[in-house]
Amino acid sequence: MTHGGGGGPHGLLLEQMFELLDENQKRQLMVRMIEHRIKTKEHWVESMKQKIETYKMARDMLQAGIKK
Numbered sequence: 001m002t003h004g005g006g007g008g009p010h011g012l013l014l015e016q017m018f019e020l021l022d023e024n025q026k027r028q029l030m031v032r033m034i035e036h037r038i039k040t041k042e043h044w045v046e047s048m049k050q051k052i053e054t055y056k057m058a059r060d061m062l063q064a065g066i067k068k
Contacts, residue, residue, distance in 0.1 A: 017029070
């Protein structure tokens with residue numbers, strides 16, 4: 001699903017693939033796609049945690065400099 005309308009070439013390719021697959025193959029493909037999305041989101045969360053830590057370190061360093 002895209003935001004600009006239409007499914008895009010990726011969606012069209014998936015539709016054609018799904019027509020050729022049996023139910024078990026469709027299920028396996030969906031599981032793999034979902035697992036990929038989970039891993040992608042986990043990576044994003046980890047990246048955001050590192051950014052937060054960096055901002056906190058910078059804040060603490062600035063506050064320590066102000067107190068002197």
